[in-house]
Amino acid sequence: MTADNQAAIEVHGLFKRFVEVQAVSGVDFDVRKGELFGFLGPNGAGKTTTINMLTGLVRPDTGTIRIGGIDCSHNPKAAQRLMGIVPDDSNLYPELTGFENLCFCGALYGLRKAVRQARARELLDTFSLVEAAGRKFGGYSKGMKRKLTIAAALIHDPEILFLDEPTTGIDVAAARQIRQLLAGLRGAGTTIFLTTHYIEEAERLCNRIAFIVSGRIVRTDPVTDLLRQTSGLHVMQITVSSRAPALCQALAGAFPRLKCAAVSDVQIRVEAAEPVRVGELVHFLEERGAEVTEARKIQPSLEEVFVRITGIEAAAMKREKEKAGGGS
Ligand SMILES: Nc1ncnc2c1ncn2[C@@H]1O[C@H](COP(=O)(O)OP(=O)(O)OP(=O)(O)O)[C@@H](O)[C@H]1O
Numbered sequence: 396m397t398a399d400n401q402a403a404i405e406v407h408g409l410f411k412r413f414v415e416v417q418a419v420s421g422v423d424f425d426v427r428k429g430e431l432f433g434f435l436g437p438n439g440a441g442k443t444t445t446i447n448m449l450t451g452l453v454r455p456d457t458g459t460i461r462i463g464g465i466d467c468s469h470n471p472k473a474a475q476r477l478m479g480i481v482p483d484d485s486n487l488y489p490e491l492t493g494f495e496n497l498c499f500c501g502a503l504y505g506l507r508k509a510v511r512q513a514r515a516r517e518l519l520d521t522f523s524l525v526e527a528a529g530r531k532f533g534g535y536s537k538g539m540k541r542k543l544t545i546a547a548a549l550i551h552d553p554e555i556l557f558l559d560e561p562t563t564g565i566d567v568a569a570a571r572q573i574r575q576l577l578a579g580l581r582g583a584g585t586t587i588f589l590t591t592h593y594i595e596e597a598e599r600l601c602n603r604i605a606f607i608v609s610g611r612i613v614r615t616d617p618v619t620d621l622l623r624q625t626s627g628l629h630v631m632q633i634t635v636s637s638r639a640p641a642l643c644q645a646l647a648g649a650f651p652r653l654k655c656a657a658v659s660d661v662q663i664r665v666e667a668a669e670p671v672r673v674g675e676l677v678h679f680l681e682e683r684g685a686e687v688t689e690a691r692k693i694q695p696s697l698e699e700v701f702v703r704i705t706g707i708e709a710a711a712m713k714r715e716k717e718k719a720g721g722g723s
């Protein structure tokens with residue numbers, strides 16, 4: 396019963412099981428009013444399941460969700476009026492035009508005809524979709540579809556916007572436009588909850604990030620705190636032609652101050668609290684018969700923090716996602 400009126404979203408003890416899979420296993424977090432909160436995690440982590448429970452599309456097994464202070468299990472309709480929802484797959488009608496889709500959504504939220512038409516025109520303009528306004532939604536490109544889906548979610552000027560991977564699978568220009576729009580909405584005071592697997596996106600946009608892995612939040616931190624952890628961290632990536640795990644073990648034995656990990660059979664990752672002497676490490680490996688094909692320092696970023704927190708290689712996470720059908 397915490398009546399913190401600064402919290403836009405309050406989630407406690409959320410669990411969800413699908414027949415064979417425990418998709419969400421005890422998720423707790425709060426999102427403050429006006430905050431842009433990111434849910435970052437790999438495939439199957441439970442991001443969509445969580446956002447679907449927050450927006451009322453999936454019923455949790457246990458747990459409480461309060462949106463704008465309203466308990467969603469008691470008053471789902473009132474909670475939904477506060478929300479704009481952008482699902483990972485569009486929910487708009489392929490047979491209606493862009494303009495008609497927006498007006499239809501406006502009608503669902505009870506906007507008067509003149510108001511919803513004016514708002515639809517305004518949003519089409521914001522998203523550079525004026526020329527496509529009279530075309531059927533089904534014929535839109537992926538990026539145009541995503542933009543119109545976001546426009547539709549904004550038709551009633553919601554207090555809280557939920558977006559499930561808003562920039563996945565669309566081109567760079569459309570993704571950039573969406574990020575700029577989200578930054579603008581945040582500036583205007585809209586609370587935003589978004590899921591993403593793009594670390595750079597979370598880093599650039601979010602105030603706070605929750606890392607979700609296997610249905611559990613492993614960490615929630617302000618982006619500024621996460622980035623602070625990267626200062627003073629030195630990271631290097633060494634590529635060898637083979638035997639990375641064995642070479643990595645030898646490195647770790649000889650240089651106890653370094654944290655070494657074999658990322659694959661050909662890649663070693665070295666972390667240290669002080670600058671690393673590249674030449675010394677390459678020499679050591681070559682003396683043990685390794686063929687070092689590349690050794691480079693990596694600028695520590697949020698990605699490094701993510702790897703340390705979750706043990707998941709961010710690049711692998713992105714590749715996996717694109718393989719799964721996200722590619723533009
Ligand atoms: N309707 C469903 N029926 C059965 N299993 C499901 C269902 N929805 C999700 N799951 C399972 O729950 C787990 C979490 O899935 P979820 O879609 O929430 O992950 P995600 O983090 O959104 O992943 P992605 O990055 O691929 O979108 C997965 O193992 C998934 O297979």
Ligand SMILES: [Mg+2]
Nearest residue numbers: 442443444483
């Ligand atoms: Mg998902």
